[in-house]
Amino acid sequence: MTMTHPTATLVEDTTEVTSQTIRDALRDAIVDRRLAPGTKLSEADVGTIFKVSRTLARSALQALSYEGLVVVERNRGAFVASPSLEEARQIFASRRILEPGILAEAARRIGPAEIAALRHLLKEEERLIEARGQHARRAEIKASGDFHLALADMAGNAVLRRFMDELVARSSLVIALYGQSAISSCGHQEHEAIVTHIETGAIDEATAMMLHHIDHIEADLDLRAKTGSDLKEALLQSL
Amino acid sequence: MTMTHPTATLVEDTTEVTSQTIRDALRDAIVDRRLAPGTKLSEADVGTIFKVSRTLARSALQALSYEGLVVVERNRGAFVASPSLEEARQIFASRRILEPGILAEAARRIGPAEIAALRHLLKEEERLIEARGQHARRAEIKASGDFHLALADMAGNAVLRRFMDELVARSSLVIALYGQSAISSCGHQEHEAIVTHIETGAIDEATAMMLHHIDHIEADLDLRAKTGSDLKEALLQSL
DNA sequence: ACAGCTAAAATTGTATACGATCTGCGGAGA
DNA sequence: TCTCCGCAGATCGTATACAATTTTAGCTGT
Known part of the structure; x- marks a missing residue:
């Protein structure tokens, strides 16, 4: 005071x-x-x-x-x-194009400190998944997006970062409208896999997992x- | 009236x-x-x-x-x-990520009508290159950007289209600041090559040419x- | 009861008013 | 002569005022 x-x-x-x-x-x-x-x-x-x-x-x-x-x-x-279903499709199509590129760029600049930061985010995600209540659920959804944004940060490109900002935010709207299950915990496991692959220098595998992950999110959508x-x-x- | x-x-x-x-x-x-x-x-x-x-x-x-x-x-x-040199670098890095994806998406949807439209743009570009005067030069620069935007249009994705809008516009600023030669005519030839490759279904070659093209534009920059x-x-x- | 019309209320679009901040210039003092 | 201070002009930030449009409610006539 x-x-x-x-x-x-x-x-x-x-x-x-x-x-x-x-x-x-x-x-x-x-x-x-x-x-x-x-x-x-x-x-x-x-x-x-x-x-x-x-x-x-x-x-x-x-x-x-x-x-x-x-x-x-x-x-x-x-x-x-x-967002209409068509818009939703376009948003995810854009992510499929951008995120592999961001991942490749980020991987080149990521060191031990960045890996640690990502793992810290994953820990937080995990904690929220186990927690109960509506507030935790919301935080969980936001944390999921934060992972993708953290990766975009590490690419060191402000333009890409801003594009991802928009895409992640709009994705959240799409999920709110068309998502049938809450963010599935396998999404978290895919995040884990991506980090591990980056850490071991397996960029191609990390990219493949990222694409799989985006497909996974989009596959969980339905009309209502x-x-x-x-x-x-x-x-x-x-x- | x-x-x-x-x-x-x-x-x-x-x-x-x-x-x-x-x-x-x-x-x-x-x-x-x-x-x-x-x-x-x-x-x-x-x-x-x-x-x-x-x-x-x-x-x-x-x-x-x-x-x-x-x-x-x-x-x-x-x-x-x-834009600073760093911003310029980021803008072109973003284009290197986005445009191959846009090209791939567009190629899948392009038919004879779209090829004709692109060739029409190329004709216009050519005409402006041969023309003289400041006005023609400006129109030439704009036409060069229009080619990339037309391609983005054909991808049928409004989100990507808007991102490209921004990138092309900002590229123009960067070229204004750091471009040493006026838009080189080889840029036009690269556009031609891209269209030809799309027409013959050689997507990989079209993509490679697109990346080469972007590199080419960026390589023409200098500080002043x-x-x-x-x-x-x-x-x-x-x- | 219901469709269509009219007037009032609510909401947005644009202009103007006023306070706050920055800029530039000129004078006082060292 | 140079630096610093302060004041006047210009420009921006925000609030308010007024005009235009939409929405809503009620009324009338069939």
Whole structure:
């Protein structure tokens, strides 16, 4: 409770809410599936929740629409994206093209420290799989994506990293819509196998396993409907 | 001259200037190199030129920053992006990963009609190479990018297409900054070779040629400086 | 009861207003 | 002469105001 800044209206947790803050919070909520596909994201509501004007709320929603997480219809408003089956197919097709390349690039730069970091992620994944409760389940799904993003980080290419950011986030939406089983634990084992292959320098095998892994995720999809969820409740939960 | 809409203030060429219009015009100007890297893009100036408020101008600049064509520095303004050598390397590394995959995907869907369309593009390229003048040179550079984008279109994947959009546009910036020779005509011959290989079903050879082609473009880069250019003049030229 | 129309409410689109930050210039002092 | 300070102008960040569009509710007539 350090009152070092007398001018600040609140104690310290006010890290200046900006468009970026809102964007990140909304993205988290969408990727975490606290906001279901199709949910209406009214500018006024978002602004009110974050205590900013519609200007910033609108800016954040625009940004999310560029990432494909939100769809903005002119004069109608913004909605959490609801990818069609065709879009889903395209997203996974893109991952099949990008991820082997990222893996190859990353493998060339990975040392013992990076292997350790990946294994640490896998440990966390494992822990969450064993844990119970909805919160753990959400964290598990996010951890699964984080593995792919960590790999993208290690490729040392900001462009590829950003593309993967988008693909992983949209994949989460697709899984929310069409996934029939929760993330299967064999996905985790495939992650393990990939790391092991990288460690032993078996790049081709690591690549093959990565493709198998992506196929596996996509094979778990099925068609079904989903309804909207409540905006405010989902966001307040993240505080 | 159909005056069917008495309420409209202007005859018809007013296609309602929106954020999208401005974004496209600016992107064209940047990719066409009518706006040099580093050029300041003041919100007020952009708004004045397009006769809209700063709101829309700002929105367009934001959008361009998501594409990597513009860099926005807080409280300082927007500038035409000036990719570093490292960024340039990353952009081409990304293309080396994406384009072979796109090529493979496209090859599976390409029929006689698509081959004809590609050959038509090549004809246009050829014509521009032979033509003289700065305008022809700009058109030639754009045509070169259009070939890659046409291929991406034929892959039938909107996600990949958008990634390529960004990569081609940013490549244009990189070439503007670091390219030493103008687009060499051998680039055109490589395009020809790719189409021929696709037509004869030699996908592996087409892929190899594509990689060679990208290497070729990147090998033509060198380090040198560039100055800013005038915003208004560059934009008005496009009307 | 239901289809269609109209008016009011809600929501988005765009412009403007105002405060905050940065930039550039000129003068005071060493 | 050089450096540092401070003030004025310019530019950006955010909020608010107003216009345009969509949605909704209610009414009327069949």
